[in-house]
Amino acid sequence: MSGVTTRSRSKTKNGNGVADNNGINGVRNGHGAHRNGHNGCLNGFHQNNTHGQEELGSSKMVDWLLNKLFFPVCLIICTPNLVVLFWYVNAYCGGSYGEMVRRLYDGSFVHTLIKIWSGINIVNRFTVGVVFGYMGYAILFMRILPGKTIKGPITPKGNTPIYKDNGFLHYCVMMASFGVLTFVLKMYNMTPTVVYDRFGELIAFMNFFALIFVLMLYFKGKYFPSSTDSGVTGGGFLFDYYWGTELYPRIFGIDVKVFTNCRFGMTVWPLLVCIYALKSYELHGFVDSMFVSTVLQLAYITKFFTWEGGYMHTIDIILDRAGYYICWGCLAWLPALYPLISYYLVSHPVHLGYIWTVVVLGLGLLSILVNYLADKQRQDVRSADGKCLVWGSKPRIIRAKYVTDTGDERESVLLASGWWGLSRHFHYIPEILLSFFWSVPAGFDNVLPYTYVIYLIILLVHRSFRDEEKCSKKYGTYWKEYCQEVKYRIVPYVF
Ligand SMILES: NC(=O)C1=CN([C@@H]2O[C@H](COP(=O)(O)OP(=O)(O)OC[C@H]3O[C@@H](n4cnc5c(N)ncnc54)[C@H](OP(=O)(O)O)[C@@H]3O)[C@@H](O)[C@H]2O)C=CC1
Numbered sequence: 298m299s300g301v302t303t304r305s306r307s308k309t310k311n312g313n314g315v316a317d318n319n320g321i322n323g324v325r326n327g328h329g330a331h332r333n334g335h336n337g338c339l340n341g342f343h344q345n346n347t348h349g350q351e352e353l354g355s356s357k358m359v360d361w362l363l364n365k366l367f368f369p370v371c372l373i374i375c376t377p378n379l380v381v382l383f384w385y386v387n388a389y390c391g392g393s394y395g396e397m398v399r400r401l402y403d404g405s406f407v408h409t410l411i412k413i414w415s416g417i418n419i420v421n422r423f424t425v426g427v428v429f430g431y432m433g434y435a436i437l438f439m440r441i442l443p444g445k446t447i448k449g450p451i452t453p454k455g456n457t458p459i460y461k462d463n464g465f466l467h468y469c470v471m472m473a474s475f476g477v478l479t480f481v482l483k484m485y486n487m488t489p490t491v492v493y494d495r496f497g498e499l500i501a502f503m504n505f506f507a508l509i510f511v512l513m514l515y516f517k518g519k520y521f522p523s524s525t526d527s528g529v530t531g532g533g534f535l536f537d538y539y540w541g542t543e544l545y546p547r548i549f550g551i552d553v554k555v556f557t558n559c560r561f562g563m564t565v566w567p568l569l570v571c572i573y574a575l576k577s578y579e580l581h582g583f584v585d586s587m588f589v590s591t592v593l594q595l596a597y598i599t600k601f602f603t604w605e606g607g608y609m610h611t612i613d614i615i616l617d618r619a620g621y622y623i624c625w626g627c628l629a630w631l632p633a634l635y636p637l638i639s640y641y642l643v644s645h646p647v648h649l650g651y652i653w654t655v656v657v658l659g660l661g662l663l664s665i666l667v668n669y670l671a672d673k674q675r676q677d678v679r680s681a682d683g684k685c686l687v688w689g690s691k692p693r694i695i696r697a698k699y700v701t702d703t704g705d706e707r708e709s710v711l712l713a714s715g716w717w718g719l720s721r722h723f724h725y726i727p728e729i730l731l732s733f734f735w736s737v738p739a740g741f742d743n744v745l746p747y748t749y750v751i752y753l754i755i756l757l758v759h760r761s762f763r764d765e766e767k768c769s770k771k772y773g774t775y776w777k778e779y780c781q782e783v784k785y786r787i788v789p790y791v792f
Pocket residue numbers: 610611612613668672675709710711712713717721724725728753756760764767768771
């Protein structure tokens with residue numbers, strides 16, 4: 298499926314002799330001897346200051362405790378339970394979190410949780426057959442479908458991962474296969490909506506499978522890495538399990554992250570949306586709220602697959618390792634949470650009427666367009682090396698220099714006009730609005746339909762901080778210059 302070509306090897310130290318988190322050196326640039334954006338400083342702290350060193354020590358300790366222990370452990374404990382609770386609140390609590398909380402506290406919280414888990418028949422012929430059957434089919438097409446060979450960005454250790462750009466074709470084949478399967482099953486008086494009826498078993502199985510799979514990835518990265526972008530972080534087992542031990546693991550030539558993120562998570566999402574829409578049709582006939590939500594989600598996912606090559610340049614691929622966060626996330630969290638609104642709409646059909654159908658659909662499609670145009674604008678300006686027009690004028694750009702781990706000096710174009718002049722992550726606004734538009738057809742009876750919107754706001758705000766930390770380390774003063782030019786992080790004039 299994909300391979301890795303290795304460029305020259307070099308030590309993993311930056312200009313300061315200090316290995317940095319991203320493996321990308323601070324910038325030695327025309328702005329003076331600044332490294333990581335701080336003259337003579339490391340991470341913003343002066344070294345020759347004992348008091349500063351103590352501060353550095355204690356703040357690093359707090360940072361380690363929070364980011365490498367507390368948050369990862371909390372997520373590993375809470376999210377596998379949440380995945381099952383998302384299903385439970387729909388299936389047994391009428392979609393009401395209030396009712397779920399009442400049931401959980403009726404007796405002891407842990408006892409009720411154990412009762413929920415033990416009531417699920419997790420490993421059976423159906424769950425094993427559906428999950429592994431789908432995976433086998435997806436892997437087969439991932440390998441045999443044709444696609445242009447594309448190069449991913451050079452990794453911190455100087456590797457250039459190679460991908461086969463067959464994501465869109467794969468998506469079309471999987472959706473068409475679903476259509477054929479539905480037709481064939483119908484001939485035998487069967488229906489794929491059994492997935493809706495037995496979703497609790499399926500998601501519990503995926504949960505366990507993904508937890509074990511991530512453990513296997515941990516050992517693979519530690520003892521049998523696919524490339525030099527691997528190894529333990531020094532943060533201890535729990536953090537390495539959460540974060541991963543490899544950037545680009547490959548198993549029998551299959552890129553694990555491409556599989557978990559794109560060929561599993563992002564493909565299972567539209568399949569579940571179709572299954573839930575079909576279930577709603579079986580129960581109630583045509584329902585406009587389900588129609589609006591389905592169309593918007595499918596349009597968004599289709600947009601994703603037309604841009605899959607661009608996704609290979611995002612922090613999910615270039616920064617995040619294949620661990621609990623990304624892999625368990627895409628195998629279990631994504632299928633449970635992202636199509637949750639459609640699951641909810643099956644048992645809560647709402648009649649919108651023509652006007653609201655058109656308004657919500659129109660606003661949703663507009664949000665997809667703006668999000669797409671913003672992503673494309675940044676990509677176009679970079680591929681034209683800034684020699685193009687943005688909104689009809691010459692783009693404002695910053696030519697940001699940086700030094701790679703291998704010691705090569707490179708340059709990236711940072712766009713500071715168009716969508717990227719409004720705020721540094723303006724494209725997150727249409728992303729969030731869109732999630733609202735595909736949820737709002739459910740009405741305001743319960744909070745559950747807005748779970749994804751709330752999660753997305755948290756995820757994207759956190760992501761903006763993670764991304765800016767990465768960019769600031771990579772581009773140093775150039776990033777500062779960009780932040781001075783474009784003052785707001787996400788919402789212009791507010792945040
Ligand atoms: N639904 C969901 O769960 C989520 C959806 N998304 C969506 O995925 C898409 C991509 O996500 P995103 O977070 O943007 O990730 P990206 O990784 O694509 O964007 C950030 C990167 O873009 C580059 N960059 C930043 N500012 C500029 C600029 N001004 N000009 C040019 N390049 C710049 C930097 O990379 P470099 O090092 O190359 O300079 C930076 O690391 C978006 O549409 C987003 O809405 C994202 C997260 C979650």
